Amino acid sequence: MIVGVLGPAGSYSEKAAKGWISKESKSEGTSLVYYDDINDTFTSVINGDSDIGIVPIENSIEGSVGITLDLLLESEITIIGEIVVPIGHCLLSKGEIKDIKIIMSHPQALGQCSKFIREHFKNAEIRTTGSTSHAAKLANEFCEMAAIASKESAREYGLKILVPNIQDWEKNHTRFIIIKQGKWKEDEACVPENDTCKTSIIADIDEDKPGSLYEIIGEFAKRDINLTRIESRPSKRSLGDYMFYIDIEGSTGDADIKDALYYINLKVSMLKVLGSYNGYKLDN
Ligand SMILES: O=C(O)C(=O)C[C@]1(C(=O)O)C=C[C@@H](O)C=C1
Numbered sequence: 001m002i003v004g005v006l007g008p009a010g011s012y013s014e015k016a017a018k019g020w021i022s023k024e025s026k027s028e029g030t031s032l033v034y035y036d037d038i039n040d041t042f043t044s045v046i047n048g049d050s051d052i053g054i055v056p057i058e059n060s061i062e063g064s065v066g067i068t069l070d071l072l073l074e075s076e077i078t079i080i081g082e083i084v085v086p087i088g089h090c091l092l093s094k095g096e097i098k099d100i101k102i103i104m105s106h107p108q109a110l111g112q113c114s115k116f117i118r119e120h121f122k123n124a125e126i127r128t129t130g131s132t133s134h135a136a137k138l139a140n141e142f143c144e145m146a147a148i149a150s151k152e153s154a155r156e157y158g159l160k161i162l163v164p165n166i167q168d169w170e171k172n173h174t175r176f177i178i179i180k181q182g183k184w185k186e187d188e189a190c191v192p193e194n195d196t197c198k199t200s201i202i203a204d205i206d207e208d209k210p211g212s213l214y215e216i217i218g219e220f221a222k223r224d225i226n227l228t229r230i231e232s233r234p235s236k237r238s239l240g241d242y243m244f245y246i247d248i249e250g251s252t253g254d255a256d257i258k259d260a261l262y263y264i265n266l267k268v269s270m271l272k273v274l275g276s277y278n279g280y281k282l283d284n
Helices: 012-023 038-047 066-074 107-112 114-120 132-139 151-157 212-222 255-267
Strands: 002-006 031-035 052-059 077-086 090-093 102-105 125-128 145-149 160-163 173-181 198-204 227-234 242-249 270-281
Touching (some): 002 012, 002 038, 012 031, 012 270, 031 038, 052 077, 052 107, 066 077, 066 227, 066 242, 090 132, 090 151, 102 132, 107 114, 107 125, 107 145, 132 145, 145 151, 151 160, 212 227
Parallel strands (some): 002 031, 102 145
Antiparallel strands (some): 077 173, 090 145
């Protein structure tokens, strides 16, 4: 099995992929292929170059990964699982703290450490990279460069951990989703493996009238279905026009969820079921 992830080696996406592979006991015959960005990872799944892809979708400090949400809407893929990974950012360099003039990382990681950067490196130049591990790879070249990345990246690229755990909030987790090629099909209902199943949908409410969102959420409330997430994302048609990304507890195989989705479909201009799947949480 080929697993496409954001690389290079040492990224949190790699950690998520390794975690998911070991939980699913699929390590035999599995190989990771590294991509430069989330877009390319999606493309590799859509083209069939990767059997599955693992991409970040949401962080507990910085919120959603916009590109992942957009690609979920645009692409014919299905979510088949999720894994929550603890994130422990470190300041890594070849040099010493006094040498640092440039700090590099993925925008999500820079956002998660913005207080730290402001307080300790107010005058440093900030550069964004395609991933945290890409920043670590680059930091290997000059002592005046530092990367914000994982301790695995420090090992991978021979860097010193100058400061560990620099994220602005002690608890920091990123949720990754596992995607496969093709639209979700009715018979792909989640069968609970550990905790509970989750189902993810996107709803487009074209008609701008009072209570439209309330009516959709009401279908879940009526049936005592718990929402674990709701997020609006610009539809890109015009300012103030949104799509709603909703995660609910339960499987599309459950009669009440099937029912709720049936009635929601009658009220919206587009309903896309992204998947019905199990999840894991990695320990620190
Ligand atoms: O850059 C990485 O290491 C990634 O796997 C990407 C990513 C993200 O996009 O959210 C993953 C986890 C962290 O939140 C920071 C960056």
